[in-house]
Amino acid sequence: MFLKPFRVKSNTAIKGSDRRKLKADISAAFPFLCAEELSELIPNKEELNIVKIYAHKGDAVTLYVLHKNPLFFELERRLYPTVYVLWRYPSLLPTFKTWPPVIQKMIGGADLMLPGVVVPSSGLPDVKRGDCCAVTMVNNSAPVAVGSAAVSSAEMHSLGMKGRGVCVLHTYMDNLWALGDKSGPPSVPDSESEEQEVNVEDDEVSEKGEEEFEKCVERDQDSTGEKVTHSACSSLEKLAEQEEEIREKGNEEEEGSQDDMDSLLLRCFLHALKSKVKKSELPLLTSTFLRNHMFSCCPSGKKLDIKKSSYKKLSKFLQAMEKQHSLVRVKELTKGVESIVEVDWKNQELRSFNIPEKTDVEASLVHDGEEEESLYRPPEITALYSVSARVEPLFREANLRKGTVLQSAEVRNIVTEYVKKNELVDKINQNYVTINPILCDCLLEKSEYQNVESVKWDDLFGRTLGLMQECYQLAFPGQRPIIKKGQIEPVDISVASRGSNKKVTLIKNLEVYGLDPAVVATTLQHRVQASSVLQPIAGCKDKVLVQIQGNQIRQVGNLLLDHYQIPRKYIQGLDKAPKGDKRK
Known part of the structure; x- marks a missing residue:
């Protein structure tokens, strides 16, 4: 159902009465959940959103989303849990086991066929036709698919384990899963020890089952015209083999990782202040400082990730640098937009810091920002x-x-x-x-x-x-399409006068097209040999204004049209360019 991108109709916060009704519906649909577990799933004081969507085949579906993770989806007045819920409560639904290659086919759009089901020694779960059920992988009880039983357990046996077993609605790696934090399935040990040690006879049965499964899939394709994708993520192929290795390394990597990241963060911070930031650049947006200066100071072979530090956020780290070390002074220009307005260049800690040799990241950067620009691909609008x-x-x-x-x-x-x-x-x-x-x-x-x-x-x-x-609709290469109401805002280029009648060129709405204002500003600065400044736009939390000296409309237009390949109809203000080569 969620194999292809869906269209979002509405996204609203849930009301108190609807929250209580949802709890009652979940309790009725899944009676094994106790009151405490229900309160953990649907907390009273945290924001829960109702998202109404249309699946690619036109089905109207209601999603219940908490902390950006979809918890349940409602189809034809029936609730189904997502894999995110089932990873927290693996025994919430009756489950059917299958092999990793079969999981790949399900991710590609196929239903679970009975020849692909691994029957444990305890027998198949007791389900009736239409019952909600989950699919797990051999050696891991974490569900990776959700659907409804195509036939009852008794009919499965009477059919000789041939035909369709589970009509799959949602899987790990589909577009509903991608709406959340995109985490992978946890490692949940399989209670069936007999399933963990697969003997030769089991292999023969699985091979025959998989062959029969392939035939069923082909027949299913012929009858429905649906194309089953066989190129699902390769991580699933090796998931069972890697789980034990990940578990063994997890604890070792977690210990001391925060301290290491804190040290790396401080090192990149001092390096950037001492060798990258100039007094003339202040005030400097904190996001620009991180993106353009700190990241380029990261040593070879290491990755700077603030979320893995004890600070978690850049703002908290900079607060610590201001209060504990007195290195910088940070000021909030507008709500949510902070800038470094002052640096204590005489600070002993900063002066005693020794700049390391040129990093691989610095060596690979091209002065005019061509490396970052080469990664950009214009969206399909x-x-x-x-x-x-x-x-x-x-x-x-x-x-x-x-x-x-x-x-x-x-x-x-x-x-x-x-x-x-x-x-x-x-x-x-x-x-x-x-x-x-x-x-x-x-x-x-x-x-x-x-x-x-x-x-x-x-x-x-x-x-x-x-x-x-x-x-x-904005469709960036490799990303899920984004649909927004209204008309798309064009990149707006204008000329304004500053003190002594000096002209400056202003550029805004670059973010709408996935362009980084800092990269555009740096590129223009080197192309026209003029200074550029980034300024926050009042009332627009996620937008920044690029200001560059002189009437540079012609140069900005050439950059957007020729280099970034933004269609002319989405650029406003090109008619204000000076005629000929004369600059104003």
Whole structure:
């Protein structure tokens, strides 16, 4: 169900009454959960979100999300736990065991076929057709898939363990799992010791079962037209082999890791202050300081990760550097945006710090930021339209409700199909469409009710799109597409005057297109040999304004169009560039 990206209809915080109802529904669906476990799953004072989505096949699904991790999904008024919940409570559902290669096929979109099920000595779990159940892997009881039983346990035996066993709805590595923190399944020891020592006879049975499973998958593909992906993550192939090794190394790596990361953090901080930061750069955004200076000072073979330190956040680390070491002074310019406004260059700790030899990271960086730029790929931007309440009756015959997001071509096809199905094409002039009561209510103004009896095809499409909610989709390479309401903000380039009538070029909205303002500023600085400054934008927590000396609109336009390949229609202000080569 979540093999392909889904469309988000709404995302709202849950109300107190709905929270109580959800607890009651979970308790009824999973009676084995005690009151304490239920309170841990659905805490009273922590924010819980209800996210309504449309799966790629059009199914309406409700998600319950806590701390960005989806806990349950509701389909056709039935609750199913996600793998994140099952990793905390592995025995919540009846489970079926299978082999790692079979898990890969399930991640690719296949259901669990009975030949792929490993029958333990205790027998199959007792399930009825349609019961919610989970799928685990041999040697690990942590569930990696959730679905419903295709047949009852008794029917599984009577069928000779052939055919479909579990209709899979959600798996580890699918798009629902990717909505959360993307953690991997924990290692939960298998209680069946007999399953841990697989003998030759078991291997022969599994090989035959897997062959039969392959045949079932092929038959399933022929009947449904679904393509099963066989390139699931290779980590699952070796997961069973690596679990013991990870467990053995985990404790050793955890001990002292925080102290080591704290020392590395301090070293990179002192190195950056002493060799990277200039007084003329102050005030300096703390995020820019970390990204452009501290990371480049990290020694070869090590990775700077603040989350693995005792500070957890950059702001807390800088507070410690300010209060305990008196090295810097940090000021919050706007809510959530902090800058280093002062550095104590005479601090004894800073003066006594010896700058190490040039790191591999520094050696690999190109002065004009080309290395970071080469990683950038422009997003694919798609204009979308959401079905509004006004035009919803027009889309009901296509089983589409308010909030469904469509491309303009899809809207045209649905409207065309509606017109043809209801025989509304004008018999005398086929360029016109007769207005019926539904089209009248959806598309006409009140003043047109008595006068307009037909409209041209183009007018029909234009009116429909004009009454729908505009949206857009950003699809960055290798990332899940993002859908947002409204029109996409263009990169805005403008020229302003500063003291003594000096011109400066201002650039904003770079973040919308996945561009790092600090990298763009550095690149422009070297290209036009002019100073650049990053400034926070009031009221925009996640946006930064790039300011560069002089009227540099032509150079900014060339950079965005030629190097970053941003389409011209998404860049605003290019017409203000100075004519010819004359600078203003």
